[in-house]
Amino acid sequence: MKDTLRNYFSSQNIEYYAVLPYSACREINPGIMQREDFTPKSVIVYLLPYYTGETVNLSRYAASLDYHIALRECADGLISALRTVSPDIRAKGYGDHSPISEVSAALIAGLGAIGDNGLILNEKYGSYVFIGDVVTDIPPELLGAIEPREVMTCHHCGACKRACPTGILRAEGQDCLSAITQRKGDLTEEEKGIMREYNTAWGCDLCQSVCPYNRDPAITPIDFFHRERISELTRDLLDSMDKSSFMRRAFAWRGRKTVERNLDILSDK
Numbered sequence: 001m002k003d004t005l006r007n008y009f010s011s012q013n014i015e016y017y018a019v020l021p022y023s024a025c026r027e028i029n030p031g032i033m034q035r036e037d038f039t040p041k042s043v044i045v046y047l048l049p050y051y052t053g054e055t056v057n058l059s060r061y062a063a064s065l066d067y068h069i070a071l072r073e074c075a076d077g078l079i080s081a082l083r084t085v086s087p088d089i090r091a092k093g094y095g096d097h098s099p100i101s102e103v104s105a106a107l108i109a110g111l112g113a114i115g116d117n118g119l120i121l122n123e124k125y126g127s128y129v130f131i132g133d134v135v136t137d138i139p140p141e142l143l144g145a146i147e148p149r150e151v152m153t154c155h156h157c158g159a160c161k162r163a164c165p166t167g168i169l170r171a172e173g174q175d176c177l178s179a180i181t182q183r184k185g186d187l188t189e190e191e192k193g194i195m196r197e198y199n200t201a202w203g204c205d206l207c208q209s210v211c212p213y214n215r216d217p218a219i220t221p222i223d224f225f226h227r228e229r230i231s232e233l234t235r236d237l238l239d240s241m242d243k244s245s246f247m248r249r250a251f252a253w254r255g256r257k258t259v260e261r262n263l264d265i266l267s268d269k
């Protein structure tokens with residue numbers, strides 16, 4: 001099983017992964033596992049590094065196709081590979097909505113440190129990584145579980161807090177700009193003003209861009225994040241997307257109207 005795991009991740013160009021006992025992870029959504037019909041014994045946690053180049057008016061994470069697709073494909077492929085060795089195993093892949101804290105699992109697995117911006121900081125790819133996990137009923141020792149450890153630390157340099165335009169990282173009580181762009185409905189004039197000032201139609205990378213861990217991140221070797229990439233979201237581009245191509249984008253989850261509203265705000269200077 002250990003070889004299967006190693007070979008699978010190697011075939012996907014995924015370098016950062018680890019196995020933890022489920023009991024070592026911080027369970028944050030116990031209801032998820034209660035709905036599954038197996039007892040979780042191990043967690044395979046891994047990082048998918050994403051696009052780190054420049055974008056014009058959207059977060060780097062949203063430049064590529066929706067990362068949930070990449071996480072799902074990776075988990076499905078991994079589970080299939082494990083079933084070639086042991087057909088009866090039970091396993092389920094997650095990304096963003098897991099029974100455990102994925103950031104905490106990546107931290108105790110030694111895949112990175114927790115930054116003061118709340119993100120995982122990896123030594124090679126900085127914070128430009130997505131965290132995925134597969135929960136299984138396989139005893140962790142069969143997969144090569146590691147002893148939980150912590151290997152790096154955030155420099156606590158304060159750059160992310162100083163760069164944050166809404167002050168949320170300084171506990172000044174405003175919503176994160178990324179959350180503002182993803183909120184449905186009307187925005188306040190102040191929120192619209194911040195979006196225009198920082199020219200964002202989707203997301204905010206400011207607390208990542210200034211982080212020393214992100215000074216020279218390696219280019220992702222994962223092909224998914226290089227396909228159909230866009231650097232600028234425009235009304236023409238949005239209008240050219242049919243329903244299925246729109247739904248394959250990370251900015252689709254709040255609906256087309258939310259993205260249209262954001263572009264209208266930016267064009268209303």
Ligand code: SF4
Nearest residue numbers: 115116154157160211
């Ligand atoms: S900018 Fe500095 S304080 Fe913020 S996460 Fe990066 S290293 Fe930590």
Ligand code: SF4
Nearest residue numbers: 164176177204206207
């Ligand atoms: S994403 Fe932007 S607004 Fe949100 S915490 Fe980071 S710098 Fe602040």
